[in-house]
Amino acid sequence: MHQSPSNAMRHVYGWLLLTPAAILLIAFTHFPTLATIYESSFSKGNLIRPSRFIGITNYESMLEDPIFWKVLINNFWFAVGTIPASVALAIAMALLVNRALPGRPFLRLAYFTPTILPMIAVANIWLFFYSPDIGLIDQILGWFGFPGHNWLGDPATVLPAIIVMTIWKEAGFFMIFYLAALQNLPPELEEAAKLEGASRWYYFRRVIFPLLMPTTLFVLINAVLNSFKLVDHLFVLTKGGPNNASNLLLYYIYENAFSYFDTNYAATLTVVLLAILAVVALAQFFLFDRRIHYR
Amino acid sequence: MSQAEIKRRHWTFLEALETVAAWFVAILWIAPLLYAFWAAFHASEYAIHFELFAPLTLENFREALSQAPFLRYGFNTFVLVTMLLASQLVICTLAAYAFARYNFAGSNIAFSLVLVQLMIAPEILIVENYSTLAKLNLIDTITGIGLPYMASAFGIFLLRQAFKSTPKELEEAARLEGCGMFGILWRVYVPLARPIYLAYGLVSISHHWNNFLWPLVVTNSVETRPLTVGLGIFGAPESGVDWSIISAATLLSVAPLLIAFLLFQRQFIQSFMHSGIK
Numbered sequence: 001m002h003q004s005p006s007n008a009m010r011h012v013y014g015w016l017l018l019t020p021a022a023i024l025l026i027a028f029t030h031f032p033t034l035a036t037i038y039e040s041s042f043s044k045g046n047l048i049r050p051s052r053f054i055g056i057t058n059y060e061s062m063l064e065d066p067i068f069w070k071v072l073i074n075n076f077w078f079a080v081g082t083i084p085a086s087v088a089l090a091i092a093m094a095l096l097v098n099r100a101l102p103g104r105p106f107l108r109l110a111y112f113t114p115t116i117l118p119m120i121a122v123a124n125i126w127l128f129f130y131s132p133d134i135g136l137i138d139q140i141l142g143w144f145g146f147p148g149h150n151w152l153g154d155p156a157t158v159l160p161a162i163i164v165m166t167i168w169k170e171a172g173f174f175m176i177f178y179l180a181a182l183q184n185l186p187p188e189l190e191e192a193a194k195l196e197g198a199s200r201w202y203y204f205r206r207v208i209f210p211l212l213m214p215t216t217l218f219v220l221i222n223a224v225l226n227s228f229k230l231v232d233h234l235f236v237l238t239k240g241g242p243n244n245a246s247n248l249l250l251y252y253i254y255e256n257a258f259s260y261f262d263t264n265y266a267a268t269l270t271v272v273l274l275a276i277l278a279v280v281a282l283a284q285f286f287l288f289d290r291r292i293h294y295r
Numbered sequence: 296m297s298q299a300e301i302k303r304r305h306w307t308f309l310e311a312l313e314t315v316a317a318w319f320v321a322i323l324w325i326a327p328l329l330y331a332f333w334a335a336f337h338a339s340e341y342a343i344h345f346e347l348f349a350p351l352t353l354e355n356f357r358e359a360l361s362q363a364p365f366l367r368y369g370f371n372t373f374v375l376v377t378m379l380l381a382s383q384l385v386i387c388t389l390a391a392y393a394f395a396r397y398n399f400a401g402s403n404i405a406f407s408l409v410l411v412q413l414m415i416a417p418e419i420l421i422v423e424n425y426s427t428l429a430k431l432n433l434i435d436t437i438t439g440i441g442l443p444y445m446a447s448a449f450g451i452f453l454l455r456q457a458f459k460s461t462p463k464e465l466e467e468a469a470r471l472e473g474c475g476m477f478g479i480l481w482r483v484y485v486p487l488a489r490p491i492y493l494a495y496g497l498v499s500i501s502h503h504w505n506n507f508l509w510p511l512v513v514t515n516s517v518e519t520r521p522l523t524v525g526l527g528i529f530g531a532p533e534s535g536v537d538w539s540i541i542s543a544a545t546l547l548s549v550a551p552l553l554i555a556f557l558l559f560q561r562q563f564i565q566s567f568m569h570s571g572i573k
Contacts, residue, residue, distance in 0.1 A: 010398060017392055021389065024445050027443075031427075101317060110325040117505070127530065128541070176568055200306055229416065257421060257425070
């Protein structure tokens with residue numbers, strides 16, 4: 001006879017089925033999370049002086065590290081620069097292609113295609129656009145008589161340049177979630193708005209936008225996470241430069257671990273990143289739990 | 296003309312205006328890709344001085360292939376993505392089956408611990424995961440690139456949902472027919488979840504085809520490097536390669552995934568939407 005899941009043996013079977021996944025998750029998510037916190041309390045070791053316990057000293061030197069503050073502030077501006085713009089564009093794109101209009105399949109394709117490309121490929125393409133004098137942007141500006149500019153070499157323009165590229169890459173991805181949400185709205189809403197003589201802007205602001213709120217929340221959470229996880233483009237475009245003007249937290253962690261070989265300081269920085277992700281997770285939990293009410 | 300009539304006309308006018316705007320944005324959005332595509336097929340002097348009817352050439356592709364082993368990188372990526380997806384499907388199916396149908400002790404806590412991976416992806420913990428991989432002697436192997444991603448919280452989550460919505464009567468019927476634990480899974484649950492498997496498969500393939508940071512850290516030889524890492528090294532400014540050749544190399548690297556996407560657009564976009572249910 002075969003065991004039914006309601007049988008007491010279900011505990012054994014359940015855990016056995018879970019075992020392969022559990023081993024891998026513990027090995028590459030839970031254990032390293034704890035190990036990172038542990039390692040952050042040790043000093044950087046070398047051949048003469050082995051690594052030893054130093055408590056919170058790494059955190060103290062982190063707070064005095066100007067580059068740490070620099071990358072944190074950069075990450076903040078990177079998030080502020082990319083998230084609202086790409087979400088607004090995503091809503092606009094979704095609204096635009098949600099109606100029957102000439103060439104709709106092409107339009108959707110055009111908006112979405114950057115999403116399917118690796119960030120490295122995107123960076124390779126945009127590297128040329130931003131190159132001084134011969135790059136596409138300087139060429140176009142040149143037609144209007146503007147002089148060339150080293151977009152990625154100037155600390156004042158490097159972060160905005162990367163922000164523009166990221167918006168281009170991400171807006172289409174967020175668009176599909178809004179499209180899905182819009183397609184679930186009853187078509188009578190628009191009819192009613194037309195009959196009532198509501199203006200288009202009023203209809204969007206008072207009807208569509210509030211109904212899209214759950215989607216917006218989901219997209220925002222993902223956008224925040226991406227702004228901390230996505231650093232691939234820095235490897236091609238700037239290496240965090242010039243003078244750390246475009247450096248981001250995860251890239252700085254990489255530099256410390258694999259260029260300066262200070263894994264303990266890298267662990268300390270990783271704890272900060274983990275704390276940020278935990279805050280986002282909690283925000284998501286509480287916001288989704290409270291639900292967003294439709295007015 | 297009534298007030299309502301004016302407003303309705305206003306809507307029609309705005310809709311026409313929106314069509315123009317939609318096309319304008321679309322052209323702006325696709326232009327960078329078209330330009331890269333164009334440049335890849337033209338001699339490098341035209342990348343700097345655009346001429347629509349400049350002579351076509353395949354020289355850039357020949358140069359790219361002779362300067363870096365992109366075919367080998369492509370093969371590595373293919374092996375990585377295939378091996379990873381196969382392991383993910385097996386591991387996630389088993390775990391999802393346990394969560395959906397075996398109400399075992401501690402399953403709720405275990406499930407929350409699985410979901411932690413949605414927030415903390417393995418590449419966030421590069422330092423510790425690298426040292427784990429070194430202890431396992433898996434640095435610079437394709438298995439090493441894939442291993443941390445084989446148990447995917449997202450896959451377990453999606454499949455658990457699918458299995459939970461499968462009617463229990465089907466399971467009872469299969470049991471009466473003499474199916475065991477794995478028989479039921481294989482004959483009832485897996486076939487009914489086929490659309491979810493497709494969706495998850497497409498998300499996994501495109502994610503790992505494009506993944507960069509972790510493979511960069513793990514690999515250091517031509518035999519293991521995936522396309523993204525090869526392309527990253529090739530395109531870095533200090534390598535001093537001509538932009539037209541970089542365009543050709545970029546096109547070569549993204550072509551397989553891009554062609555698959557163009558052929559199966561609907562499936563791709565729907566799978567990406569699925570990733571929104573988490």
